[in-house]
Amino acid sequence: MWCRRLAGLFQVPCRLSRSTRHRSLWLPHDRRTVPAAAARWHHTAPESLKCAWQLHGDHLELRYANTLMRFDFVWLRDHCRSASCYNAKTNQRSLDTASVDLAIKPKAVRVDETTLFLTWPDGHVTRYGLEWLVKNSYEGQKQQVMHPRILWNTEIYRQAQVPSVDCQSFLETDEGLKEFLQNFLLYGIAFVENVAPTKEDTQIVAERVSLIRETIYGRMWYFTSDFSRGDTAYTKLALDRHTDTTYFQEPCGIQVFHCLKHEGTGGRTLLVDGFYAAEQVLRQAPDQFELLSKVPLKHEYVENVGDCHNHMIGVGPVLNVYPWNNELYLIRYNNYDRAVINTVPYDVVHRWYAAHRTLTAELRRPENELWVKLKPGKALFIDNWRVLHGREAFTGYRQLCGCYLTRDDVLNTARLLGLQA
Numbered sequence: 027m028w029c030r031r032l033a034g035l036f037q038v039p040c041r042l043s044r045s046t047r048h049r050s051l052w053l054p055h056d057r058r059t060v061p062a063a064a065a066r067w068h069h070t071a072p073e074s075l076k077c078a079w080q081l082h083g084d085h086l087e088l089r090y091a092n093t094l095m096r097f098d099f100v101w102l103r104d105h106c107r108s109a110s111c112y113n114a115k116t117n118q119r120s121l122d123t124a125s126v127d128l129a130i131k132p133k134a135v136r137v138d139e140t141t142l143f144l145t146w147p148d149g150h151v152t153r154y155g156l157e158w159l160v161k162n163s164y165e166g167q168k169q170q171v172m173h174p175r176i177l178w179n180t181e182i183y184r185q186a187q188v189p190s191v192d193c194q195s196f197l198e199t200d201e202g203l204k205e206f207l208q209n210f211l212l213y214g215i216a217f218v219e220n221v222a223p224t225k226e227d228t229q230i231v232a233e234r235v236s237l238i239r240e241t242i243y244g245r246m247w248y249f250t251s252d253f254s255r256g257d258t259a260y261t262k263l264a265l266d267r268h269t270d271t272t273y274f275q276e277p278c279g280i281q282v283f284h285c286l287k288h289e290g291t292g293g294r295t296l297l298v299d300g301f302y303a304a305e306q307v308l309r310q311a312p313d314q315f316e317l318l319s320k321v322p323l324k325h326e327y328v329e330n331v332g333d334c335h336n337h338m339i340g341v342g343p344v345l346n347v348y349p350w351n352n353e354l355y356l357i358r359y360n361n362y363d364r365a366v367i368n369t370v371p372y373d374v375v376h377r378w379y380a381a382h383r384t385l386t387a388e389l390r391r392p393e394n395e396l397w398v399k400l401k402p403g404k405a406l407f408i409d410n411w412r413v414l415h416g417r418e419a420f421t422g423y424r425q426l427c428g429c430y431l432t433r434d435d436v437l438n439t440a441r442l443l444g445l446q447a
């Protein structure tokens with residue numbers, strides 16, 4: 027069980043070609059409403075290959091825009107967009123799904139050039155635009171990614187010459203904010219330049235994008251190497267690449283850093299695209315990728331320093347993928363904060379260590395590392411679900427401020443500006 031390939035990991039999108047072996051089943055067009063018992067192909071126009079459908083005992087099969095879709099009858103009843111089933115003002119379902127007979131079947135089905143019509147046993151009629159069905163069907167979704175991204179190594183990122191946005195245009199124009207967010211969504215990092223080097227100004231910049239996520243570290247935090255908290259971040263030591271708050275059930279979505287002061291040497295910031303590294307693992311060793319996406323483990327934060335007493339535990343795999351299309355959406359990688367592994371039997375744990383090693387080797391390739399020196403005025407936003415950060419050891423006084431953002435609200439802002447997020 028543990029080692030089974032992810033179903034459809036390499037599956038090509040479910041598109042129907044003309045040479046499909048079902049071809050002989052595609053029967054000529056029939057415009058009449060057909061009783062639900064009919065199990066043969068119907069076309070919307072003679073010879074039309076654009077749209078055809080067939081009723082089966084427990085589902086409707088529909089071919090449209092080169093996509094073969096299968097719809098469960100309860101699904102078709104549940105998503106009815108008629109005024110009594112769906113409130114178009116609030117975009118909310120009014121239908122009580124629990125009142126739908128699980129054995130429901132349409133009494134009659136008809137398809138014209140644009141629309142599917144279903145008549146239910148109680149006489150209720152449901153209509154679906156064929157375009158809507160392609161967009162909203164499982165098969166349609168499977169062919170799409172949720173989040174378009176450009177995976178990068180040092181070379182790819184440098185070649186792309188992604189511009190930083192100027193603070194004024196970021197704060198005052200929608201175009202500035204949109205350009206910033208587009209880069210952030212594509213690369214998982216983005217910079218704002220010419221921010222006044224104070225905590226208050228950093229907060230204004232952060233709040234332009236999202237709500238601040240308050241955590242055990244506060245809302246807006248300052249930190250320096252004073253060991254005021256029981257964590258290596260509050261020292262001058264180097265920090266290897268990691269994502270933050272892996273010990274939360276939902277790790278923070280975005281991290282904002284703004285270096286307010288550094289009088290000394292070292293202290294450069296390291297950035298690595300975790301999804302680029304994970305993709306290399308998927309190519310080289312799909313079984314290892316799968317293991318990393320299936321084996322749940324704990325990360326933990328235990329703190330007892332001064333007045334700070336905290337014990338946080340987060341559970342989840344290193345790689346988190348959407349089950350319907352295997353798209354990676356979250357990497358939890360922090361070897362400092364990884365807890366005792368007690369959720370995995372011994373033979374699996376050994377294979378997990380091997381998989382973790384493969385991923386670590388990719389994450390540590392020098393050609394995947396982006397080193398930047400954060401300076402006062404330059405605020406950095408990091409997608410903490412994707413891009414790992416670290417830092418070089420340093421000397422002297424160094425002060426960083428920043429905050430975490432709630433991911434939902436960053437994506438909300440992006441969608442309102444018309445971006446796919």
Ligand SMILES: C[N+](C)(C)CCCC[C@H](N)C(=O)O
Pocket residue numbers: 243247249257258259268269270271272360362363
């Ligand atoms: C950013 N700030 C200094 C507030 C907190 C640092 C948290 C460090 C912790 N080891 C983690 O990786 O989550």
Ligand SMILES: O=C(O)CCC(=O)C(=O)O
Pocket residue numbers: 259265270295415416417426
């Ligand atoms: O000091 C730094 O540059 C980053 C430290 C760190 O990893 C963190 O605060 O999350």
Ligand SMILES: [Fe+2]
Pocket residue numbers: 259268269270415
């Ligand atoms: Fe960190």
